[in-house]
Amino acid sequence: MPNTSKHSLAILNYYKSFGVETHIQNKPRIRFKNYSYNESKKEILNDQLKELEKKMINLDCELKLKAKNFVFYDGLSKSNIMIIGEAPGYEEDKIGKPFVGTAGKKLDQMINAIGLDRKKNVYITNIIPWRPPNNRTPTENEINFFLPFVEKHISIIKPKILLLFGNVSSKSLLKLKDGITKNHGKWFNYKNPFLQNKIFTTCIFHPSYLLRIPNKKKIAWEDLKKVKEKITSLRIKT
Numbered sequence: 001m002p003n004t005s006k007h008s009l010a011i012l013n014y015y016k017s018f019g020v021e022t023h024i025q026n027k028p029r030i031r032f033k034n035y036s037y038n039e040s041k042k043e044i045l046n047d048q049l050k051e052l053e054k055k056m057i058n059l060d061c062e063l064k065l066k067a068k069n070f071v072f073y074d075g076l077s078k079s080n081i082m083i084i085g086e087a088p089g090y091e092e093d094k095i096g097k098p099f100v101g102t103a104g105k106k107l108d109q110m111i112n113a114i115g116l117d118r119k120k121n122v123y124i125t126n127i128i129p130w131r132p133p134n135n136r137t138p139t140e141n142e143i144n145f146f147l148p149f150v151e152k153h154i155s156i157i158k159p160k161i162l163l164l165f166g167n168v169s170s171k172s173l174l175k176l177k178d179g180i181t182k183n184h185g186k187w188f189n190y191k192n193p194f195l196q197n198k199i200f201t202t203c204i205f206h207p208s209y210l211l212r213i214p215n216k217k218k219i220a221w222e223d224l225k226k227v228k229e230k231i232t233s234l235r236i237k238t
């Protein structure tokens with residue numbers, strides 16, 4: 001067995017004979033172990049989310065007067081995949097998290113089928129943060145009112161891929177003339193004024209729509225497979 005301390009000393013003396021006084025490593029040494037780069041990045045992200053949440057909660061908006069809870073997000077803020085739906089329903093309003101009712105269970109099944117999971121690698125939000133009474137479709141005014149906040153939200157998360165579930169998020173964020181029936185499964189380069197880089201974005205049928213019209217599931221599955229292919233071809237970390 002080699003005497004390691006003798007061996008190390010010999011190497012050090014060898015370097016010293018060349019006049020080498022300092023040893024520079026290939027990788028940076030983390031001197032502040034409790035305050036690593038990743039942790040400070042996470043802190044900044046959480047601060048930005050808290051600031052956005054505070055701004056939104058204080059908005060003057062009719063919907064909040066009738067809703068029980070503000071529904072902001074679920075999932076992991078460091079995710080590379082961001083999902084945007086329409087608005088909270090009854091269960092979401094009760095619990096304060098997006099996609100936790102029947103549509104949420106369907107959404108989980110859909111994303112689980114391509115290796116995504118809200119507890120591990122996705123971030124989920126909606127266009128509208130308060131439940132519209134009786135689950136009605138949000139009005140154009142309501143959508144336009146919240147759009148800049150959703151745009152800011154996207155720029156904080158900075159996902160590599162954006163998945164827009166349903167007509168409301170697809171049409172409003174991508175400024176589409178035609179609805180999701182014509183545009184599902186296509187790839188768009190999404191950009192907004194807060195973003196520096198474009199984001200690969202696609203539209204997928206809303207889980208509630210699939211629950212109502214199950215024969216569209218096959219099309220949704222083809223679209224989900226395209227998402228999986230994109231994640232693989234771009235080597236996106238999930």
Ligand code: URA
Binds near residue numbers: 097098103104166208
């Ligand atoms: N439908 C949505 O679009 N979002 C939810 O959070 C729940 C149902």
